[in-house]
Amino acid sequence: MRVFQLSHNQQTGPGGDGLRPLVIRRVLFRSDGLRPLVIRALIMGLAVFLAVTIVPGIESDSLGAGVAAVLVLTLLNSLIRPLLYLLALPLIVVSLGLFMVVINALLLQLTAALVKGFTVAGFGASFWGALVISLVS
Numbered sequence: 001m002r003v004f005q006l007s008h009n010q011q012t013g014p015g016g017d018g019l020r021p022l023v024i025r026r027v028l029f030r031s032d033g034l035r036p037l038v039i040r041a042l043i044m045g046l047a048v049f050l051a052v053t054i055v056p057g058i059e060s061d062s063l064g065a066g067v068a069a070v071l072v073l074t075l076l077n078s079l080i081r082p083l084l085y086l087l088a089l090p091l092i093v094v095s096l097g098l099f100m101v102v103i104n105a106l107l108l109q110l111t112a113a114l115v116k117g118f119t120v121a122g123f124g125a126s127f128w129g130a131l132v133i134s135l136v137s
Helices: 035-054 063-079 081-087 089-094 099-114 122-136
Strands: 004-007 023-026 058-060 118-120
Touching (some): 035 058, 035 063, 058 063, 058 122, 063 081, 063 099, 081 089, 081 099, 089 099, 099 118
Antiparallel strands (some): 004 023, 058 118
């Protein structure tokens, strides 16, 4: 997602050296802007809904708590998960990719800690929920 667009513009007129200062423009609503994030959040919403209905031990008290959990989990998956994958790359290679489910389970536990009304009862429920979420998304 590109948030800022940097460009040099030609300046015509007296006293100019031909270049204007660096211009920073916001580019938020482009075709590659928010659309992938919204699609990712919708898919994550479906995955979390299936995990709540299928896996015992994952519960959402209300619709608002479920939506908040989806948004927090989408944000964590977009920002923190790539860094965790990079740091755990040797373990991921040795375990033939199964450690990625453990990382997703830890992110699901972190989401439960951050969102009131969304609970995950133990690492087992988190592991199976992360497996369901990984399969859906």
